Amino acid sequence: MSPSPAPSATAPLVQVPVRLRAWVRANEVALVLLAAITGCIGGLAVAAMSGATQLLREWLYRLPPGQRLSSLERLPAEGLLGLPFLAPALGGAVLGLILLVSARRRRRGRRSMVDPIEANALHGGRMSVRDSLDVAAQNVVSNGCGASVGLEAGYTQVAAGIASRLGIAFEMRRSDLRTLVGCGSAAAIAAAFGSPLTGAFYAFELIIGTYTIATLAPVVVAALCGSLVARALAPQAALVDVGALALAKNAPVGAGDTLPCLALGLVCAGLAVLLMRGVTLVEQGFRASRLPALLRPTLGGLCIGGLAVATTPQVLSAGHGALHVHLAPEAAAGLGALAGLLAAKAAASAISIGSGFRGGLFFASLFLGALVGRLFAGLAPMVWPGFESFGLAPVGYAVVGMSAFAAATVGGPLTMTFLALEMTGSFPVTALVLVSVIASSLAVRKTFGYSFATWRFHLRGESIRSAHDVGWMRSLTVGRMMRKDIRPVPLDTPLPTFLRAHPLGSPSRVVVVDEHDRYAGIVLVPEAHALVGEDGGSPPRLADVARYPGAFLLPDMSVKQAAEAFDEAESEALAVLDGTESRRVIGLLTESHTLKRYSEELDRQRRAVLGEAA
Structure with a gap:
């Protein structure tokens, strides 16, 4: 058995x-x-x-x-x-x-x-x-x-x-x-x-x-x-849980508050990009130090602990307790203290992730955004005449900043909008949050192009911009689509012998190989027959009618790469080789079959998205 x-x-x-x-x-x-x-x-x-x-x-x-x-x-x-x-x-x-x-x-x-x-x-x-x-x-x-x-x-x-x-x-x-x-x-x-x-x-x-x-x-x-x-x-x-009554001043929250929330969203977008860039710079600094990767979190931990002693313990951990403090309507931290905490928390987050601690920026971005909103509410009256006439209180700007900063860092503008809605229960404030997160997300998308997760993928060499299913495209490889029943013909075969073995009406493409069984090109059978002169003369060698000797496909190429290769070679079919060094022929793929399989997969994906039966 x-x-x-x-x-x-x-x-x-x-x-x-x-x-x-x-x-x-x-x-x-x-x-x-x-x-x-x-x-x-x-x-x-x-x-x-x-x-x-x-x-x-x-x-x-x-x-x-x-x-x-x-x-x-x-x-x-x-x-x-x-x-x-x-x-x-x-x-x-x-x-x-x-x-x-x-x-x-x-x-x-x-x-x-x-x-x-x-x-x-x-x-x-x-x-x-x-x-x-x-x-x-x-x-x-x-x-x-x-x-x-x-x-x-x-x-x-x-x-x-x-x-x-x-x-x-x-x-x-x-x-x-x-x-x-x-x-x-x-x-x-x-x-x-x-x-x-x-x-x-x-x-x-x-x-x-x-x-x-x-x-x-x-x-x-x-x-x-x-x-x-x-x-x-x-x-x-x-x-x-922030109550709606705590979010408004004596004046009601209305459409006039849209403009400052739009400005706050743009500010959050810029700071979020700086944070993501900062994490990358810190990580590159730790790598440049040549310190073993397993010791980097220890050094990073020493830096974080020292930062907590030099500033405040609010820079430690995710920041749930600190966010409670700064989202309270009665919070009264000075502008200098808020700015210092903002810089310290951003530095602690960058050091933590850059040194190798495992985690993300989801909650840190919420906390940082709340601090930015508080700072915005305190600094705007100094440079914005009439700012105090707006109806949103500082804690309201903290909620708006929290959502905008997180949308810029994590992505998901509607996610952060619904978080504000479920957190406050205020539809007027949620409308302002929506304005801010749209501005923030659009600004990051046009200037930076990534959320924190997709930015990390980009640094690793991946081209993922979202969770849209692109894996099927990578799995639809040349090796899966090619024909394997290929019988290459030696390049030194006399042309008359070749024409007798491949008359018109037989397979229109024949792969030829050299004396070492290495790929030498593709012969188009109708073209070879057309080269025969009226007096029966013909080129002395098969190599004279072989085409595309330098154009070929590899089995691990994706359907997208195959389509690009067809366009570059201007050919309707290409040989598939096992490698660039050995150049052994293992199959043949046509452009029409490639596009057909690609269309079938696209249609299957469309049906899956719509919930239709496969």
Whole structure:
């Protein structure tokens, strides 16, 4: 009896009965049920990670139960043997060990770690649960030790990773698997902020890449379930609730407030681009230092701890406690203090990510945007005559700035708009937020062109601009489309012999090879017959009618690269070689077949987006 084959890297963790798989694949209601399960799992993951990081902060900094680290006025002297500023460095050392272990395991498995955006854009929603759990653990250590990174990246990674594996177990179609990954991310964000609409539109804008009727029900159900589970496990609000009455002055908020909010959006766009550029510069600086990658988080932690001592603990961790403080209507920090905190928090975030701490800029951008809004409200009256006649109070500008800065950094203008709506319950303020985020997003798109996630992809050499599914285009390779039944003809074959073997009406293209079986060109049979003179004369060698000796395709080329090669060679067919050095012919591909397959895939993608049957 032969041994059973080893499971593949994408083998499902749970074997699902065939009938159940068939029912799930064929029933739209089943996708909604899976989305609900995914939402509950996402809510549990958020509660677990949030609780773990809070316990870690309480242990390292000797905080009272429930006390937020970034809400402290100064670091407690009793934390970490009387040296609490060393906590980020200790966390960096632990993170370095975790990175070493995970890097060795990935090297043995020869696989790369992908996040939900990359998974949906390139891999059809396929993610690794083990890698996702690694990211979550690294995120917990980074945030728990005080590094200025948010937990949202870990939340979405682990929830989307579990959702992906659940979909793989049911052998779901590519479009449904991508939707389920979006459901996991939606549940995570909804649970983190207690905002189902925010979570749903986070999935539509950033993870799935589009909004359709087919994806509406599962994504919204997942977001609702994630939010409900998180609220049941952690009743306290994840973000401060700002009442509508606290947002307005004596004058009502109206259309006149649009202009200052538009200006604030542009300011946030410029500062967000500086922050993203700053993270890259810090990262390049750490690489230029030639310090081993595993030691960089330790050095970064020392810098962050020193910054917290020199300024304020509000620069530590994600900044939930500090955001509560600065979104309170009675907050009365001076302009100098706000500007200093803004610079310090931006520096802490850049150092944290640039030195290798795991996390994102989601919550940091919210906090920084709130500070920018407060500063704008304080500085504008000095340079803007009549500014005080506008109806929006400083806390209102903090909410607008928070949304605009996050939209510029993270992307997703509607996501941030709905966050403001669910946070304030004020439709007039939400309308102003929408104006600001549109201005901010458009300015970043035209001047910078990336969100923070896609900017990181760009630095790695990837051309991903969003989560739109482009992986099918990369998987539609020349090797999959080519004809393999090719019989090359030696180049030294006499032309009369060639013509007798390939009369008119036979295959119109013949590949020729040299004496070493290396590609030498393509002979067009009708053209070879046309060269025969009226007196029966013909060129003495087959090489005289061979064309395109330097134009060929490689099996790993995408359909887009193949189309460009056809245009450049001005040929309707090209040979496929196994490599540029060996030049061994392995197939033939025509331009018409390439365009046909491309059109078929485009039509299939269109039907998937519209929710039509395949």
